[in-house]
Amino acid sequence: DTGVSQNPRHKITKRGQNVTFRCDPISEHNRLYWYRQTLGQGPEFLTYFQNEAQLEKSRLLSDRFSAERPKGSFSTLEIQRTEQGDSAMYLCASSPGHPPDTQYFGPGTRLTVL
Amino acid sequence: GESVGLHLPTLSVQEGDNSIINCAYSNSASDYFIWYKQESGKGPQFIIDIRSNMDKRQGQRVTVLLNKTVKHLSLQIAATQPGDSAVYFCAENPNSGGSNYKLTFGKGTLLTVNP
Numbered sequence: 191d192t193g194v195s196q197n198p199r200h201k202i203t204k205r206g207q208n209v210t211f212r213c214d215p216i217s218e219h220n221r222l223y224w225y226r227q228t229l230g231q232g233p234e235f236l237t238y239f240q241n242e243a244q245l246e247k248s249r250l251l252s253d254r255f256s257a258e259r260p261k262g263s264f265s266t267l268e269i270q271r272t273e274q275g276d277s278a279m280y281l282c283a284s285s286p287g288h289p290p291d292t293q294y295f296g297p298g299t300r301l302t303v304l
Numbered sequence: 305g306e307s308v309g310l311h312l313p314t315l316s317v318q319e320g321d322n323s324i325i326n327c328a329y330s331n332s333a334s335d336y337f338i339w340y341k342q343e344s345g346k347g348p349q350f351i352i353d354i355r356s357n358m359d360k361r362q363g364q365r366v367t368v369l370l371n372k373t374v375k376h377l378s379l380q381i382a383a384t385q386p387g388d389s390a391v392y393f394c395a396e397n398p399n400s401g402g403s404n405y406k407l408t409f410g411k412g413t414l415l416t417v418n419p
Contacts, residue, residue: 194347223405232393232409233348246406281347285405290355292338293407295347 194296202302210268211299215284225281272303316416323381327394336397343390
C-alpha cells in the first residue's frame with residue numbers, strides 16, 4: 191500500500207492517560223500535516239511539517255499536544271493527560287511539497303476518551 | 305472570520321441522475337480549492353482541485369466550477385452511482401504563492417444515492 195497509513199485505527203483511553211498516534215506518509219512526500227475532525231464537521235488543521243521541521247501549529251494545539259517528525263519520514267502525535275474533549279478523529283495527510291501540492295489523507299485514528 | 309461553508313447539508317438523488325454540490329467561500333485571497341469525498345470511517349479522499357486562474361475543470365464523471373465573482377464553488381457528479389454516497393467537503397487554501405497547506409474545510413454535504 192503506497193498511501194498514507196495511520197496507527198492505531200482506534201484508541202479508547204481513560205481521562206488523564208497519555209496516548210500516541212503514528213502516521214507514515216506517502217514515500218517521497220516531504221510535507222506532513224495533522225488535522226482533527228469531530229463528528230459532523232470538516233477537518234481542522236493542527237500542525238504541519240516540512241521534512242523534520244515543524245513550521246506551524248494551530249491554536250487548537252494546546253500544550254498537552256506534541257508532534258514530532260524526527261527523521262523527516264513518519265510522525266507521531268502525542269496527547270498528554272487526555273480529556274473527554276479530545277475525543278475526535280485525528281487525520282494525517284502528506285503532500286509532495288511542489289505544486290499543486292495536493293494533500294492526501296490517511297484513514298485516521300479514532301480517539302475515544304472515557 | 306474567513307470560512308468555507310456549504311449551502312446544503314444533505315442531498316438525495318436517484319442513481320443515474322446528475323448531482324450538484326455547492327460551496328461558498330469568503331476569503332477572496334484563496335487561490336486553490338479542493339473537493340474531497342469522505343466515506344464513513346475513512347479519511348478524506350481527493351476528488352478534484354482547481355486554481356483560481358481557472359473557472360472550470362473536468363475529471364472522470366466530475367466537474368468543478370469556480371465563480372470568483374460570487375465566491376462560489378460547485379462539484380458536479382455525472383451519472384451518480386451508489387458508490388458515490390459519502391460526505392463531500394470543499395476545502396480552500398487561503399495562502400497564495402503555490403504553497404498548499406493549512407486547508408480550511410467546510411462542514412460537508414452528505415450525498416445519498418438511491419438505487
